[in-house]
Amino acid sequence: MEHNWIAILDFGSQYSQLIARRIREQHVYSELIRFDTAAEELKKRKPSGIVLSGGPSSVFDENAPHCDPALFELGVPVLGICYGMQLTCKLMGGTVKPGQEREYGHANIDVADNSSIFTGLPSELKVWMSHGDQIEKMPDGFKTLASTGTCPVAAMVNEERRVINLQFHPEVVHTPRGTDMLRHFLFETCGCTADWEMAQFIRESVKSIREMVGTDHVICGLSGGVDSSVVAALLQRAIGKQLHCIFVDNGVCRYGEARQVEETFGKALGVDLKVVDASDRFLSQLEGVIDPEVKRKTIGKIFIDVFSDEARKLGEAKYLAQGTLYPDVIESFSPIGGPSDTIKTHHNVGGLPKDLKFELIEPLRELFKDEVRALGRELGLADYVIDRQPFPGPGLAVRIIGEVTPERVAVLQQADLRIQEEMEKLPNYKQIWQSFGVLLPIQTVGVMGDSRTYENVIALRVVESLDAMTADWSHVPYETLAKISTRVINEVRGVNRVCYDISSKPPATIEWE
Numbered sequence: 001m002e003h004n005w006i007a008i009l010d011f012g013s014q015y016s017q018l019i020a021r022r023i024r025e026q027h028v029y030s031e032l033i034r035f036d037t038a039a040e041e042l043k044k045r046k047p048s049g050i051v052l053s054g055g056p057s058s059v060f061d062e063n064a065p066h067c068d069p070a071l072f073e074l075g076v077p078v079l080g081i082c083y084g085m086q087l088t089c090k091l092m093g094g095t096v097k098p099g100q101e102r103e104y105g106h107a108n109i110d111v112a113d114n115s116s117i118f119t120g121l122p123s124e125l126k127v128w129m130s131h132g133d134q135i136e137k138m139p140d141g142f143k144t145l146a147s148t149g150t151c152p153v154a155a156m157v158n159e160e161r162r163v164i165n166l167q168f169h170p171e172v173v174h175t176p177r178g179t180d181m182l183r184h185f186l187f188e189t190c191g192c193t194a195d196w197e198m199a200q201f202i203r204e205s206v207k208s209i210r211e212m213v214g215t216d217h218v219i220c221g222l223s224g225g226v227d228s229s230v231v232a233a234l235l236q237r238a239i240g241k242q243l244h245c246i247f248v249d250n251g252v253c254r255y256g257e258a259r260q261v262e263e264t265f266g267k268a269l270g271v272d273l274k275v276v277d278a279s280d281r282f283l284s285q286l287e288g289v290i291d292p293e294v295k296r297k298t299i300g301k302i303f304i305d306v307f308s309d310e311a312r313k314l315g316e317a318k319y320l321a322q323g324t325l326y327p328d329v330i331e332s333f334s335p336i337g338g339p340s341d342t343i344k345t346h347h348n349v350g351g352l353p354k355d356l357k358f359e360l361i362e363p364l365r366e367l368f369k370d371e372v373r374a375l376g377r378e379l380g381l382a383d384y385v386i387d388r389q390p391f392p393g394p395g396l397a398v399r400i401i402g403e404v405t406p407e408r409v410a411v412l413q414q415a416d417l418r419i420q421e422e423m424e425k426l427p428n429y430k431q432i433w434q435s436f437g438v439l440l441p442i443q444t445v446g447v448m449g450d451s452r453t454y455e456n457v458i459a460l461r462v463v464e465s466l467d468a469m470t471a472d473w474s475h476v477p478y479e480t481l482a483k484i485s486t487r488v489i490n491e492v493r494g495v496n497r498v499c500y501d502i503s504s505k506p507p508a509t510i511e512w513e
C-alpha cells in the first residue's frame with residue numbers, strides 16, 4: 001500500500017490500536033509501525049499522514065523512545081497525541097516541563113481558536129486527558145488552539161508545516177467529538193480519500209499472494225473457526241488449486257463439524273480439501289485420561305503428528321498459511337521492552353517437525369477480528385461460519401469432565417446441538433461470547449414415565465465477554481433456559497438433568513477444565 005494511508009508510530013500507548021481502528025473506520029487504511037522507523041523508510045512508503053501515538057514514557061526518561069526527527073522534514077502532516085505531542089515539541093525546538101502531578105480522566109478544554117482540527121466544533125469540549133508533562137514553550141511557528149485550567153497548551157498547531165498536537169486522546173469514546181477531529185486531520189489536513197474497504201483489501205491481497213507464491217503450493221490447516229476459514233477462502237481466490245487444506249477430525253468436534261467444513265469449503269468453494277478422520281486415534285489415546293492438561297497435551301501432540309503426515313503426503317508445499325491477526329502482531333514491537341524484531345517469515349511453525357520447513361503466509365496480519373469477519377462476508381462465507389463462537393482446540397474433550405469416551409462424546413454432541421439451536425434464536429445471540437454444555441461425570445436420579453432413571457447431568461454455560469479475560473454469566477431468558485432443558489432432557493438419551501452455571505470469570509473460568 002503506497003498511497004492514501006496513515007502511518008501510526010507506536011510509542012506504546014494502550015490506545016495505539018484504537019487509533020488505527022478509528023482511522024480505518026473512516027475508510028482510510030492505517031498501520032501501526034515501529035516508533036523508530038527511519039524517515040527514509042517512511043518516505044518510500046509515502047504515507048498521507050503520520051500519527052505519533054501516546055505512550056507510558058516521559059520525554060525526560062533516560063531511554064525515552066524517540067522517532068527519527070527527519071520525519072518532520074518529509075512535508076507529510078503529523079498528528080502528535082499526548083506523548084507524541086511532547087516529543088514533537090522537544091524535537092522541534094520547544095520546551096517541555098515535568099508535570100507536578102499526572103492528570104488522568106475527563107477534562108473540559110476551552111477552544112481558543114476554532115481553526116484546524118477544531119473547525120466547526122463548539123468552544124468548550126469534553127476530552128479524555130492523560131498526561132504528566134506539559135508544554136512550557138511551543139516550538140517556533142506554533143499557536144495554541146485550546147487549553148484547560150491546568151494545561152495552558154492542550155492543543156497546538158503549526159499550520160504551515162501541518163503539524164498538529166493534542167494533549168488529550170481523540171481516539172477514545174470519552175472524547176465525544178474526537179472522531180470529528182480525526183476526520184479533519186484525515187480529509188482536510190492530509191487530503192485522504194475514504195477508499196479503504198474490504199473489496200480493495202481483497203484485490204491487493206490476492207495480487208500480493210500471487211506474486212509471493214508464484215507456482216508453489218500452500219498448505220492450510222482448517223479448524224472450522226473464523227480465522228482459518230477466512231484465510232482459506234482468501235487463498236482459494238488467489239491461488240485456487242495451489243491451495244491444499246487439511247481438516248483433522250479429532251473425534252471431539254461439534255456434531256457434524258467435518259461435514260460442514262466439507263460442504264463449505266470442498267463443495268461450495270471448490271477448495272482442495274482433505275478431511276482426515278483421525279477420531280479413533282485421538283479417542284484411543286484419550287482412554288483413561290482424566291487430567292485436563294494431559295488431555296490438552298495428548299490432543300495437541302496427535303494433531304501435530306497427523307497434520308505433519310498429511311503435509312508430507314502432499315509433497316512439495318513451500319508455504320503454510322496461518323490466521324495470525326493484527327493484535328497478535330502488534331505485541332511484537334512494543335517499545336517498552338525495547339524494539340524487538342520478532343516478525344520472522346522463515347521458521348518452523350507451532351511445533352511441526354524440523355524436516356517440515358515452511359515459509360509462513362499470514363494474509364490477515366493487518367486486520368482486526370471484526371475486519372476479518374467483514375472480509376469473510378465479502379468473500380461470500382456463510383454467516384454461520386463468520387459469526388461462530390470461539391471453540392477450544394481440544395474441543396469437547398475439555399467439556400467432558402473425567403474420561404472422554406465415544407459414548408460420552410456422542411451425548412455431549414447431541415446436547416450441544418440443541419443448546420446452539422435454541423441460543424441462536426435469541427435476538428442478542430451475537431452478544432453471547434460462548435454458549436455450550438458440559439457433561440458431568442455423575443449420575444443423578446430422575447423419573448421418566450413410570451420408571452426411575454439414573455443418568456447424566458449437563459451443565460449449561462453461557463457467558464458474555466469482550467476478550468475472554470473476564471466473563472459474566474449471561475442472563476439468558478427463562479423461556480430459553482426452559483426450552484434448552486426440556487429439549488436436552490427429552491431428546492438426548494442419557495441426560496436427565498440440566499443445571500445453569502452462574503459463575504463469573506474470575507474466579508471461575510469459562511471452560512470447566
Ligand code: XMP
Pocket residue numbers: 296390391392393394434468505508509510511512513
Ligand atoms: P478459560 O476457560 O480459560 O477460557 O476461561 C478462555 C477462552 O479460551 C478458550 N480456551 C481454549 N482455546 N485451547 C484453545 O484453543 C484451549 O486449550 C483452550 N482452553 C480454553 C475458551 O473457550 C475461552 O474462549
